[in-house]
C-alpha cells in the first residue's frame with residue numbers, strides 16, 4: 160500500500176517541485192546558505208542548491224536513509240544551531256505536521272539571518288479542510304509521516320508570523336503547483352507561500 164501511494168504521488172511531487180523551484184529559487188541569492196527544516200528526501204533543497212548555487216543543510220525529526228543533502232537529526236524542540244547561523248531557513252509543508260508551529264517558527268526565526276520561507280496549506284475556500292486533508296494524507300501516508308490535519312487560514316498564518324517575530328516580505332495566496340486537473344481540487348487557494356524577514360532586519 161505504501162509503495163503504491165509513493166508511486167501515485169511521484170508525478171504530483173515532481174510537478175510541485177518544479178513550481179516551487181521557480182517560486183523559491185527566485186527569492187534566494189546565489190552563494191547563500193539554506194537550512195531545510197523537515198527536509199524529507201532533500202530533493203527540493205538539493206535541486207535549489209544545484210540551480211541557485213546555494214549551500215544546503217537538512218534537519219529532520221525522522222531522517223531518511225537516502226537524502227540528497229547532508230542532514231542532521233532534530234529533536235523537534237530546539238534547532239541545534241546558533242542564532243543567525245544560516246542566511247535562509249525553509250519550512251516546506253512542515254509546519255502543519257508540528258504540534259506547536261509557533262515554537263518551530265520562533266526557532267526558524269532565531270537561526271535565520273535573512274529569510275524564513277514557508278510553503279504550506281491554507282484553509283478558507285469552500286470545503287477546504289477535507290480537500291487539504293485528503294491531499295495531505297495522500298502525500299504523506301506512503302512515507303509514514305504523521306498528519307495532524309490542522310491548517311491555519313490566512314489570518315491564522317499572519318498571526319503566527321507576527322507572534323514569532325517575522326514580517327512578510329512577499330506572499331503568494333494561491334499557487335498552481337499540481338498537474339492541472341488536481342490544481343482545481345487541491346491547489347490554488349489551498350496552497351500558500353510566504354517569504355519572511357526576521358524583525359531585526
Ligand SMILES: C[S@@+](CC[C@H](N)C(=O)[O-])C[C@H]1O[C@@H](n2cnc3c(N)ncnc32)[C@H](O)[C@@H]1O
Nearest residue numbers: 197198199203220221235251252253256257304
Ligand atoms: C510533507 S514532508 C515535506 C518534505 C520536504 N520539506 C519537501 O518539501 O519535500 C514533511 C516532513 O517534515 C518532517 N517533520 C514532521 N514534523 C516535523 C517537525 N516537528 N519538525 C521538523 N520536521 C518535521 C517529516 O518527517 C517529513 O519529512
